[in-house]
Amino acid sequence: MGKILRVDLDTRRVSTEELSDTVVEKYIGGNGLGTKILYEETTNMTEPLGPDNLLIIAVGPVTGTRAFNSDRFDAVTMSPLTGIYAESNAGGYWGGVFKKCGYDALVICGKSAEPVYLSITDKRVEIKNAKSLWGKETFEATEILREMEGKTCRAAVIGPAGEALVRFASVITDGMHGRTLGRCGFGAVMGSKNLKAVVVNGNRPTEIADEEKMASTLKKLGPLMRDQPTALRIGGTSGGVEGSESIGNLPIKNWNQGSWPEGAKKITGMTMVEEALVKRYHCGQCVINCGRVVRAEGGPYEGQEMAGPEYETMGLLGSNCMIDHLRTVLKANELCNRYGLDTISTGSVIGFAMEAFERGLISSQDLDGIELTWGNGPALLKVIDRIARREGFCRVLGEGVRKAAEQIGGNACEFAVEVKGLEPPAHDGRARFTVALGLATANRGACHLGAFTHDFEEGLVIEDLGTPGLPKRFTTEGKAENVFMMQNLMCMFDSLSCCKFGLYGGLTVNPLIDFLNAATGWDLDHTAFFETGERIFNLKRLFNVRVGVSRKDDTLPLRMLTHRRGGGTNELPPLNIMLSEYYQCRGWNEFGIPTRERIRKLGLDNYIPY
Ligand code: SF4
Known part of the structure; x- marks a missing residue:
């Protein structure tokens, strides 16, 4: 169905492999595919800043098509900030152009002896010397790369922070007006590999299995997407x-x-x-x-x-x-x-x-x-x-x-505010209880995008999610089930590499399924769609269980659990109650470990680390 590009910076070997239909059906692409590769090719002994860690970048089946909000890309690694599973995704144009080079995923291992950058086009892949770029800030490095690689190229670049291995260094695409792989320290992972940039430049058309379905979904959704958000x-x-x-x-x-x-x-x-x-x-x-x-x-x-x-x-x-x-x-x-x-x-x-x-x-x-x-x-x-x-x-x-x-x-x-070592985004678990549960259980640490519930609690309703809306913020009722469903849905957004803000314009469950079916020719239904999201979420959890994560880590900063700060809310989230209900929804035991029964049901038998 697609291709994986592999680059070993130790040996400077570049290779490609076919991406099997079975793998795509089970893990879709984006961070689902990335997680599968990361789990299989790292261990609990892998050092995040060592040569054995992988930097995996992947796009989804709809990337490069006309589907709305579909040109993002996802990255997966073991985080130097948290020591656990890490994911990040970025918008801009890099993802769409990478797909047009003819690839669905890029897997980088090893460490180059000297600074290099990767140049990927639809005709060739080269590892090039980046000595003259090392030390440069991201905007300047991007401009130089455009001069060298052509104005139509797109570059994902690290700056001095990534080179210096700051544990929350980011990767910037397209310079000043670009988008960012911000969270979890992907810039440091690139820096540890002496990799300054990944530059893409391709123009291959992306094949669509069902053009008619793609066109009708675009037509139906277009007015909403243009008018609503x-x-x-x-x-x-x-x-x-x-x-x-x-x-x-x-x-x-x-x-x-x-x-x-x-x-x-x-x-x-x-x-x-x-x-x-x-x-x-x-x-x-x-x-x-x-x-x-x-x-x-x-x-x-x-x-x-x-x-x-x-x-x-x-x-x-x-x-x-x-x-x-x-x-x-x-x-x-x-x-x-x-x-x-x-x-x-x-x-x-x-x-x-x-x-x-x-x-x-x-x-x-x-x-x-x-x-x-x-x-x-x-x-x-x-x-x-x-x-x-x-x-x-x-x-x-x-x-x-x-x-x-x-x-x-x-x-x-x-007064250190973090979860699993990752600092929270600007969303407080004291203001919305689904956010509290989402921050505590997100696989990369404190993350609101893993469940993306903040505007959907006492606010917007996703009609085709299949669960009731949540009219009240400060009750536990329905919260565990909602977070469970939303996390599974977000795994699908991230595996298709689509922007979650599309939800505000009507890119909800059914249109997302329609885009996926149009791109692949599948006939995936609502149940199979959510089971796939659940499989991907559980594989991330299994990765974390392998490095020692359990209920003790599914928590919130002391300040969010105990300090009533007044103002817009004086509440404290009853995390333990919600957590127990959430584990039941997930089919995990009371320690937050997925049960063998649930894992087998999801087809993840080969990934049980215990
Ligand atoms: S809504 Fe999403 S895809 Fe659109 S500009 Fe904003 S971040 Fe990019």
């Missing part, structure tokens, strides 16, 4: 900052403060639109257009054009650090993208460090004279710079919140 189109994801603050969802002062309406108003995407918007942009095959290009006017960053921060970035680099100066957040976002740093983990670890500074656990002496006080914009920017270069004490911050807290000592672990 207006809030996302107008304000971008960061347009939701004020609404989020009002219900107690926004991280404020290292997740400690309940309300901050005056600050939220200054950094919301709507203010950004009024004060700084240059234009909107979109990923391949998307009609929603949630991307933003902004220009800083006035102040020290006068005239600079840059990508507009997403909601998560506003939350973590803004309110979590009490920064209410919009242009400082714009600049902080830009610096993270230039250096190749995940904005969520960066804002989290700096908010954590600000609290440690306030409590006297670290001092300006540790920080070469920087007064890391709440709301101090210049200090924020200096610390970002030092984290990216692993300078001085900021080297510790570049290890992530969990490891930084362990090294700082004292009571730092009590």
